Amino acid sequence: MSWFRQRQSGGDNSHQIQAARDVYISKGTQPDEVVRICTELVRSEFERFTATARQIVEERAQEFVENYMCRQADVAPAAISSMEQPYMQRALQHAQVEYASSGDADLGSLLVDLVVELSQKEHRGTHATALQDALTMAPRLTTQQMNALTVVMLGRVAVFHWRSPEEAISAFRSHFIPFGDLPSTGADFRHVQGIGAAWIGFSARKTFAENLTDVYPGLFTEGFNRSELPSQLPEVVVPAAEPDLVKFTFPSARELKLVLEAFGIDEARVADCLTLQKSGTLAPDIVTDTILENVPEMSSLITGWTAWSIFELSTTGMVLADAHLRSRTSGNPPLVL
Incomplete structure (x- = not known):
């Protein structure tokens, strides 16, 4: 079953899997080898389960791998080769085991997205490290x-x-x-x-x-008189809802500050604009x-x-x-x- 069908262009699950396999082949990676690697990664974990439980987790692990391959091929085909790296195999191993143990499709799709995102990041960078931590943390949080x-x-x-x-x-x-x-x-x-x-x-x-x-003082605002603007500003205002009043084009204080600084506006006039932006904010x-x-x-x-x-x-x-x-x-x- 595809967890991502609604995000994709359409087609049944078998067509999506075949399309993913074609992408892997185009990148010089054999899809059957990917499946074999993923299976080997979790084999020793599942050997400890009883026969009934083992059948369940193996089926779920296969489902996870199919969704991972489809998602990787769809979102980040250029990063397919990252699967050869130990840190990616460790991430895949952990994600498979967690989904296979729970069977929660929402968790499974989240783990797949985290693994695919990890494949696109520089290993040992802050973002990659946070993603690896997230793979461990996600199963421990409720929806x-x-x-x-x-x-x-x-x-x-x-x-x-x-x-x-x-x-x-x-x-x-x-x-x-x-x-x-x-x-x-x-x-x-x-x-x-x-x-x-x-x-x-x-x-x-x-x-x-x-x-x-x-955060957005200029969003829900009455506006202000154009005459209140500091001198020599670029055109950064638009008409407000109130007649004869204007408001800044950028409702976010952070964004307005960055735009004014990019135009070379001095610190004092930037501060005046931010104060003016707040002056008309509704209660x-x-x-x-x-x-x-x-x-x-x-x-x-x-x-x-x-x-x-x-x-x-x-x-x-x-x-x-x-x-x-x-x-x-x-x-x-x-x-x-």
Whole structure:
């Protein structure tokens, strides 16, 4: 069974497997040899199981290998040769055993994505090391806990290049709602910290709207008078919703700062622009009401967000959240560690 059929162009599972085999051959790698290597990697592990359990795990391991080969050929065919490296074989071995033991297709697809992502990274780099840690950590997290990591990443790490509230509302539907089922017990908080996926930072708890307006102060805004702009700026404003007012083209404070600095604007005027950007920001309760009027399904996520707003993600937590995000959505902002 293909775990990625919805992400691919179509065709039944046998056609996808044959297409993957053709890609491997085109790269000078024999697909049967890949299957043999993967089988050998887990043979000694499965020999310890009882006959009934061994049959189950061997079938699941085969299913994992088929999905891995299809995904590798589809996403990163140029990295197929990385499988000859010991660190990649170790990653494949661990991922196969974990999926074969659980049989959880969601976990299986996540592990496949992590292995394929690892194949494209420089070995021993920070990203590759985090991916290898993530392969060990993923089976130890519940779906709800993975949702929490993903929501924290979306709210505090990812940078969306929204230009209007409407674009943000659309992203809430496509990228946030799928992860709205969040855990809320002390055991969940302790577990996520205990395995090293995240930790409690020093910042105060914030509501979803408070965090949103901190990161994107120019998104939900009344605007300001053009006359308030510092002198000699490039054209970086557009009309606001309020008549005769304008707002910055870039709602994100981080993005606005980078753009102004790229134009050579001095530090004092950049600071004035950032202050001006915040001056028209709507109150958090108004922002919350606006979001819920347009996307009532955000209610549970908004409620659950506050408890998780104080968490900082480790690099491993970030790559896990990114993989979980990609498993359910497309058109995602790139992860920058």
